Amino acid sequence: MVKVSIFGSTGTIGKNVAFTLARMDTVDEIVMVSRPKSLDKVKGETYDMYDALAARDIDCKLIPTCDFNEIRGSEIVLIAAGIHRQPGMNRLELAIPNAKIVRYYSKQIAKYAPDSIILVATNPVDVMTTIALEASGFNKMKVIGVGNHLDSLRLKNYFSRKININSSEVHTRVVGEHGNHMVPLLSSTSIGGIPLKYFEFAKLDVDALVEQLKNAGNTIISKKGATEYGPAFAISNLISTMITDSHKVLTVSFYLEGEVEGVRNVSLGVPAITSKNGIEMIVPIHMNDVEKESFIEAANVVRDTTYKVKENLNI
Ligand SMILES: NC(=O)c1ccc[n+]([C@@H]2O[C@H](COP(=O)([O-])OP(=O)(O)OC[C@H]3O[C@@H](n4cnc5c(N)ncnc54)[C@H](O)[C@@H]3O)[C@@H](O)[C@H]2O)c1
Secondary structure, eight states: OOEEEEESTTSHHHHHHHHHHHHHTOOSEEEEEOOGGGHHHHHHHHHHHHHHHHTTTOOOEEEEESOGGGGTTOSEEEEOOOOOOOTTOOHHHHHHHHHHHHHHHHHHHHHHOTTSEEEEOSSSHHHHHHHHHHHHTOOGGGEEEOSHHHHHHHHHHHHHHHHTOOGGGEEOOEEEOSSTTEEEOGGGOEETTEEGGGOOSSOOOHHHHHHHHHTHHHHHHHHHSSOOHHHHHHHHHHHHHHHTTOOOEEEEEEEEESTTTTOEEEEEEEEEEEETTEEEEEOOOOOOHHHHHHHHHHHHHHHHHHHHHHHHTTO
């Protein structure tokens, strides 16, 4: 029996991941954890989802609950609880309250589902990955942040739509921070097996696409209030890849201790082989000088925020 639990399951990301996963029919049970004041809401979500699943004859069990005991035996526990960035709020002002939430839930996961893999979505996700790792005391191969996977899917989609080519032909990856300091690995991007720098049949304004990528989240939020389907599919994709043990290379936020460019003491997005055990290994990446410099800058920025958050939380 495959069981996945979600903290923050009344939220846009949490409930959409639950529904997307249920529809994929690779999970037997989804525990949707909420705070007591939202229990009725999360019950309502499950009733609505059951109606939809009936149309596809899917028998996935949905468990709305406030009881942490229900997460026992989960393969994967997703933390998607947190507040949004308000206008004028800086990175640290968002990170501090969210770190308190992530820290608390990570400790509960360590207590009730000690053999699970923790997946963190709460932003700023790279900072939160370190917070979850330290609070849970888990092996770092079992604490995974998801952010750059979504950025990578977005960039793939932009290339594909720009030149009207099937997205399966585009191989690209975004590493670093899930935020302003993301690093699109253009030097190793290929389309139809042809490295981007030799790709001449269509005129591509790559700088404009990268700019579009960096603003993608804000653009969607400014128009509809929140990002929804993109993150939900990216997260569900990662979860189903792990559950089915398909050993795909996905970009995940991971606590680095020198594995990439000697960067240490910070979680950043890097390519990893993922499996039912979590992260199997980090895939070595070759970056050009500009990418390398940006990656190291991302590390410095995220590390600095992480230290400040920990200082504020007295940990
Ligand atoms: N990593 C990614 O790719 C990605 C993408 C989109 C959003 N996010 C992040 O995911 C998080 C959730 O986003 P959303 O759009 O679902 O937000 P939302 O406001 O719709 O939902 C937030 C959820 O967190 C819960 N929550 C809020 N404050 C809480 C607290 N103090 N204690 C416990 N639970 C609390 C809410 O009850 C709700 O379930 C945010 O931090 C957001 O920035 C990450």
